[in-house]
Amino acid sequence: xxxxxxxxxGVPSSVREARRAVxxxxxxxxxxxxxxxxxEVAVGEALANAVEHGTRDLGTITITCAYQGNxxxxxxxxxxxxxxxxxxxxxxxxxxxxxxxxxxxxLMDDVRYQARGNVVVLFKSGPAVQSDxxxxxxx
Numbered sequence: 001x002x003x004x005x006x007x008x009x010g011v012p013s014s015v016r017e018a019r020r021a022v023x024x025x026x027x028x029x030x031x032x033x034x035x036x037x038x039x040e041v042a043v044g045e046a047l048a049n050a051v052e053h054g055t056r057d058l059g060t061i062t063i064t065c066a067y068q069g070n071x072x073x074x075x076x077x078x079x080x081x082x083x084x085x086x087x088x089x090x091x092x093x094x095x096x097x098x099x100x101x102x103x104x105x106x107l108m109d110d111v112r113y114q115a116r117g118n119v120v121v122l123f124k125s126g127p128a129v130q131s132d133x134x135x136x137x138x139x
Contacts (some may be wrong), residue, residue: 001029004065010055010078012048019044022065022074029067030127038107039072039124045100046076046120054078054118071109071125082117 004025008014023040031039043063050061059079066073104111110123 001067004063006063008047008061008063010051010059010061012051014061015044015047015051018047018061018063022063025065025067026072026124029072031072031124032127035124035127039074039122042104042107042111042122043074043076045104046074046122049100049120050076050078050080050118053083054080067126069126071123074122074124075119076122077115077119080118082115082119 004021006018006021008018019040022043023036026036026039047061047063055061055078061079062075062077064075064077101111104120104122108122109125110121112121112123113119114121
């Protein structure tokens with residue numbers, strides 16, 4: 001599968017189109033509807049965080065998606081200062097904000113921050129392939 005790359009402006013209106021483009025790519029990789037939903041939500045959170053916290057002066061965000069053997073890797077890079085991703089982040093339980101990283105981690109198989117915290121890499125294991133035997137057992 002070819003690699004998908006996009007560069008978007010760091011504005012909220014760019015998030016929806018980019019999120020859908022990633023979901024379309026994942027659909028071509030064979031992910032189920034439920035998996036597509038998880039991927040789209042997680043990528044939306046990563047992009048929203050990049051727009052809100054990572055872009056300077058309406059900078060840019062680069063998205064790269066690659067499907068290789070065992071799954072889909074999505075990288076979101078913003079041109080901001082980043083944050084210290086090595087410290088444990090605690091969310092104020094009274095706050096209505098701060099759920100994004102937790103949501104990404106609950107929907108994807110792996111979420112990692114790189115560089116100075118301005119690169120997030122999301123990973124979703126490849127689509128489950130049912131064997132003919134498993135299919136016949138349910139029939």
